Amino acid sequence: MHCSFLIGPLIQSTMSEARPELLGYDQEQIKMMEEACILVDKEDNILGKDTKVNCHLGEGKLHRAFSVLLFNNSGKLLIQKRASEKITFPSIWANSCCSHPLHIDSEVNGIDGAKTAAKRKMEQELGIEPDEIKLEQLNYITKMVYKARADEKWVEHELDYIFAIKCDLDxxxxxxxxxxxxxxxxxxxxxxxxxxxxxxxxxxxxxxxxFLNDIWKALDNLGEIGDNKIHYMGNYE
Known part of the structure; x- marks a missing residue:
């Protein structure tokens, strides 16, 4: 018991010492940067895996992501301002929930895997209890590929699964x-x-x-507007 209590901080300290680019960041954020993202090509074929830090450092590596648009039953969209402790894109406004499917059995299987990841992160980020939302409530809309720099060190290069849901959630x-x-x-x-x-x-x-205007117009039939396309957005300045 005492050993496991001491090992956690030691491992996290070693991570930041081994990766000087992570020095000074929140320890919980550092820990999440060691999670394994799903590397893909531009057709969304899985190529392998790499850590979140390697996927976002320098020129980055194309990997799967997801973006959730959560509307309440009054038709308003939940948006969030990311915490200042975030390593990439801190203190910026974003959609309801956005993150990455991980290279684990439950999250590698295309749309269903991305939905599972979205539900996991909606609990972790927004505090939404797992039994409050079912995977089928997450309506798949489309995918897009883009690349955008956060600064000279960090970058996003993502194949982003976009989901929309209309539901009142605590x-x-x-x-x-x-x-x-x-x-x-x-x-x-x-x-x-x-x-x-x-x-x-x-x-x-x-x-x-x-995409958002069309999604907003279709809030009562979100399950009918998804497509099988991958939209290539190029480099976004």
Whole structure:
């Protein structure tokens, strides 16, 4: 018992010492950067796996991600401001929940695996209890490939599965992950995007520019608007 208590901090310390680019960051965030992402080609064929830190460092490696758009029954979209402790894209506004399927048996199987990952992260980030949401409530919309730099060190290069759900859910945001949340209508979201002081995640900008209006119009039939396409967005500045 005493040994296991001491080993945890030692392992986390070793991670940051072994990876100097992680020095100074929150220990919980460092731990998550060692998770195994799913490497893919631009057709979404699995090529292997690598750590989250390697996938986001330098020029990055193309890997699977997901983005959830959670609407309440009044038709407002939940958005979040990422915590300042986040290693990539800290303190920026993003969609309801976004992260990565991991290279584990339950999350490698395409859409179903990405849904499983989304449910896991909605619990971890937003505090949504697992029995509050069923996988079939997550409506698959489409996929997009994009690349965007956070800064000279970190980058996103993702094949992003986009999901939408309309449901009233109780949330209890994890302060290590999320600084602020709010529900917005389209007009309020437009105002946020027009605010030059507001920093917006590039993937969220792409979703809004290319898909969000159609999703918002189809809130009562989200299961009917998905496609089998992969949208190639290129480098996003």
């Amino acid at each position: 949330i209890n945001p994890n302060i290590i992950e999320i600084e602020e949340t709010k529900y917005v209508n389209l007009e309020e979201l437009d105002s946020l995007f027009e605010d030059k002081k507001a920093e917006i995640g590039p993937w969220f900008k792409l979703i809004k520019e290319n």
